Amino acid sequence: MNVLVVDDGTSLRGYDCGDVMGIEEIPSPPETGDRAEFLVRLGRLGSPKGVRCREIVGFYSFAEPDVHPLPQVVKERMTGEVPWGVGITERGLCLLY
């Protein structure tokens, strides 16, 4: 499966490339000296949304052995948006949404 991997500053997140409608750069005010951020626009299931992130890590093609389910002990404790899986990249573990 092909995934766009982004870094939101806390964790790596991965989104199915088929869901990615576009990526916008959000420049930071020059006086702050901060790096620009990005807004990834997703069009999942007719309910578009945007995900803000600090870095576009890149596109990954995950092989099946590198994709794992979210451990049950975590899934049972979560509320809200729950990743459906976890991918292994050289940058670390990536939560798949």
Add this chain to the structure above:
Amino acid sequence: MSSTENSPAGEHVQTGLPVEEKRVLCGTGKRDSEESGPLRSFLEFSLGGQWYAVDLGHARRILRPSPIARVPGAPSEVVGLMNRAGEVLAVLDLEKAMGMKGEVRGPREEGGFVLVLHLGGKEAGLLVDAVEDTWEIPVDKILPVLETVDSARARFFEGTVARDGRFVGILNVSICLNP
């Protein structure tokens, strides 16, 4: 490296530890009493200046912590996820699960370990300061949970053992692994 050992209870314990770490898990295996009767085997560890033990049959591995990926939206007791040789392991903070955050506690030792527990198809690692020993004890020497432990925390324990002038809380692994 993986190995299978016979626990005193006759169960097979898949330790999966390198030799030097497996020795920690096997410990001295000493008995606390020469009395006869059914025995249980425990692995003792320390965390925040307290002593805890888990049934050896639920202890799978002892790992050095590697980078842990945080999971946004997870409660604070979920430290995150660890890549363990190509497998994804959930790592939990027992103190936060028990609501001990902010309480006065002893200094945390540098480093520490991840103690991997399993029960009924579920698996998770607990952050611990140090793995102390393994030991056997007659079942009738296991005391009830101390009355000084508040009720919210008491559910995490199935009993208490007095060893070497201190109390060791025996963890209820089912409660630790289930929310």
